[in-house]
Amino acid sequence: MAEILVCDDETNLRELLCLALEGHGHRTLAAANGAEALRLLEQSAWELLITDLRLPDMSGLDLLRRAKELAPDRPALLMTAFASAATAVTAMKEGAFDYLEKPFVMEELHLAVARALEQGALQRENIRLRQAVGERVSAEEIIGISVAMRRVLELARRAARTDASVLITGESGTGKELVARFIHNCSVRVKGPFVAVNCAAVPEGLIESELFGHARGAFTGAVANRPGLFVEAEHGTLFLDEIGETPMPVQAKLLRAVQERLVRPVGGVGERAVDVRLLAATNRDLREETASGRFREDLLYRINVVHLHLPPLRERREDIPLLAARFVECHARKYGLGIHGIAPEVMDCLLRYHFPGNVRELSNVVEGAVALTVEGRVEMEALPEAVRCGQSAGTPVVAGEFRLPEGGLDLEAHLAALEASAMDQALEACQGSKTRAAELLGMSFRTFRYRMGKLVGR
Numbered sequence: 001m002a003e004i005l006v007c008d009d010e011t012n013l014r015e016l017l018c019l020a021l022e023g024h025g026h027r028t029l030a031a032a033n034g035a036e037a038l039r040l041l042e043q044s045a046w047e048l049l050i051t052d053l054r055l056p057d058m059s060g061l062d063l064l065r066r067a068k069e070l071a072p073d074r075p076a077l078l079m080t081a082f083a084s085a086a087t088a089v090t091a092m093k094e095g096a097f098d099y100l101e102k103p104f105v106m107e108e109l110h111l112a113v114a115r116a117l118e119q120g121a122l123q124r125e126n127i128r129l130r131q132a133v134g135e136r137v138s139a140e141e142i143i144g145i146s147v148a149m150r151r152v153l154e155l156a157r158r159a160a161r162t163d164a165s166v167l168i169t170g171e172s173g174t175g176k177e178l179v180a181r182f183i184h185n186c187s188v189r190v191k192g193p194f195v196a197v198n199c200a201a202v203p204e205g206l207i208e209s210e211l212f213g214h215a216r217g218a219f220t221g222a223v224a225n226r227p228g229l230f231v232e233a234e235h236g237t238l239f240l241d242e243i244g245e246t247p248m249p250v251q252a253k254l255l256r257a258v259q260e261r262l263v264r265p266v267g268g269v270g271e272r273a274v275d276v277r278l279l280a281a282t283n284r285d286l287r288e289e290t291a292s293g294r295f296r297e298d299l300l301y302r303i304n305v306v307h308l309h310l311p312p313l314r315e316r317r318e319d320i321p322l323l324a325a326r327f328v329e330c331h332a333r334k335y336g337l338g339i340h341g342i343a344p345e346v347m348d349c350l351l352r353y354h355f356p357g358n359v360r361e362l363s364n365v366v367e368g369a370v371a372l373t374v375e376g377r378v379e380m381e382a383l384p385e386a387v388r389c390g391q392s393a394g395t396p397v398v399a400g401e402f403r404l405p406e407g408g409l410d411l412e413a414h415l416a417a418l419e420a421s422a423m424d425q426a427l428e429a430c431q432g433s434k435t436r437a438a439e440l441l442g443m444s445f446r447t448f449r450y451r452m453g454k455l456v457g458r
Helices: 011-023 034-043 061-068 086-094 106-140 149-162 174-184 205-214 247-261 286-291 297-303 316-335 342-354 359-371 411-429 435-441 445-456
Strands: 003-007 025-032 046-051 076-080 098-101 168-170 192-200 236-241 277-282 306-311 339-342 376-377
Touching: 003 011, 003 034, 003 297, 011 025, 011 359, 025 034, 025 174, 034 046, 034 061, 046 061, 046 168, 046 174, 061 076, 076 106, 098 106, 149 306, 168 174, 174 192, 174 236, 174 277, 205 247, 236 359, 247 411, 286 297, 316 339, 316 342, 316 359, 339 342, 342 359, 359 376, 411 445
Parallel strands: 003 025, 003 046, 046 076, 076 098, 168 277, 168 306, 192 236, 236 277, 339 376
Antiparallel strands: none
16 A cells, blocks of 8 residues: 655645545555645655645645655645636646545545556556666676676675675776676566666765755755655665765765665755665775775775675686677677677787776777778777787786886885876877776776876975
């Protein structure tokens, strides 16, 4: 049965409606005015709103609009003793499922409630099915015969059986979000939403509002209540990519959300319970981050109940042929090209290449090669020069290649010079784009900007 919010300033009618709905097995919430109804809408898991058109402090249409902002997929019924065709049309345009004219018999109410709840359930199920289809497609892209990847997927399947928080680590481009979607798809929450956010891509001043929502008027530009991603992920999974980029004040609030399953919107009053499974990912070493005071140790313990580490592509080269073949098939289909297969010498180049951007870079290289291939199979001339030459800007320096000068050196200055040179080269290679340069060096944009600022200030 459903949780239904009844809003009417007439006490007797409000209580009568609640008793009638509870007699049909529903749970009810009651409000005597719009402000009280809004508070309940924000803090409860309501599934249907029934409101009078005329309220002491606002119009029922205004309440309906606010309810639709909070939950567009949940229906509403309007009641009024002042019926007119124009009012009915306006109510339906604003998103009301139906319109009841006072006085009405209870059979009319129960019929309208049943139809509204059925419509709302169908709408939510359609959304979930579309999400589930997309998640299954994404999960199928996790390809690997290597021992390392088979181990990761087996642990992911085990973790999916529970609601334990999972921390997924690995270099950029290794497929951390795909593994998160795989866990969600294998879990009992598969019919719920999978909500993903890259914490590094959200401006620092907005990430709290993005995660927890905000109340109208909480800050400049907050023209309406917003539920936030924790609420959007209700009964599903919330994936926080690059969680190491979250500011310390937000980490404190995040800890409470993970620990107590309670969230408070920015500028809001009261907390709301949420039913969400949390998955997180990072390319940083969070233990080093906690030691340096940039990440809360208690939060790390909460999100790191299960730890999955994705190996870089250079450590599972046996997976490259399978991945490359799949990418050729996918990109050829996307562009409507009759490309099939890869020449043996092309595969040799791919196997020799270091792939600092991991699986994401392999996909990009293959996509470019497919786009440049006229017909048949991918040949050498379609590959980027760096791949053909077996070179990689991300190839690490081998310790044996460095020779310490007889008189020694200032190691800190030497490393700073190397860092400055690498960042300058990355910026030049990316035509000045700091975001792309950061990806090329395997770091987040915020870290790149911080280190660039330190170098400039020297």
